[in-house]
Amino acid sequence: MKQLISAIAISVAASTMAVGAQAAGYPWKDHAAPYAFVFANEIDTHQQTRETQAGGLSGFLYVQYTGAVTTDGLPVAQHGDCAVVACDVGWLMNGIPAVAAFLYHVEGDHPVWLVDRRDIPQPGAYAHFHWLGDMPASAGETRNGYLLELQAVKSFCFIHHAAAEIGTCEARNGVAVRSGIDIATHLNIVASAP
Numbered sequence: 001m002k003q004l005i006s007a008i009a010i011s012v013a014a015s016t017m018a019v020g021a022q023a024a025g026y027p028w029k030d031h032a033a034p035y036a037f038v039f040a041n042e043i044d045t046h047q048q049t050r051e052t053q054a055g056g057l058s059g060f061l062y063v064q065y066t067g068a069v070t071t072d073g074l075p076v077a078q079h080g081d082c083a084v085v086a087c088d089v090g091w092l093m094n095g096i097p098a099v100a101a102f103l104y105h106v107e108g109d110h111p112v113w114l115v116d117r118r119d120i121p122q123p124g125a126y127a128h129f130h131w132l133g134d135m136p137a138s139a140g141e142t143r144n145g146y147l148l149e150l151q152a153v154k155s156f157c158f159i160h161h162a163a164a165e166i167g168t169c170e171a172r173n174g175v176a177v178r179s180g181i182d183i184a185t186h187l188n189i190v191a192s193a194p
């Protein structure tokens with residue numbers, strides 16, 4: 001019995017590592033099948049996903065490594081237009097359909113959306129809503145889209161917009177991403193509003 005359990009554990013670990021290794025190296029193919037889903041907005045320059053049989057999404061969110069390294073030892077990465085620059089998988093991405101109401105957008109950060117708490121799946125770490133089509137023009141407008149769960153494939157300093165040239169990841173206005181579930185870099189949902 002111990003041998004059977006050990007064999008199963010080794011098999012599961014090996015397949016998990018193989019999937020992770022494959023995902024970390026999945027090349028940018030500009031939405032070629034099977035990762036042909038598009039949101040019809042700017043995220044499509046750095047995402048490739050496919051629709052699942054259950055109606056969700058599964059795929060990859062890409063980064064461009066700048067060549068810089070923070071003083072705390074993390075390679076610096078940002079989103080780029082993967083049709084123009086070389087990109088690598090930064091995160092594995094899963095999504096579930098959702099509807100959200102646009103609240104506000106502070107320049108340099110993600111737009112903030114109101115989501116019904118009952119629509120946020122548990123267990124999970126769905127911390128980002130991304131809409132389909134055009135960005136709303138005013139607060140209160142609703143959009144169909146997806147709640148996204150991100151899992152970083154390795155550690156890096158993610159800088160979403162303008163950054164300082166030197167220093168730690170934090171000093172560069174970045175977020176230190178560690179391999180695994182990531183709810184910090186793209187957090188943009190709330191479950192209540194004033």
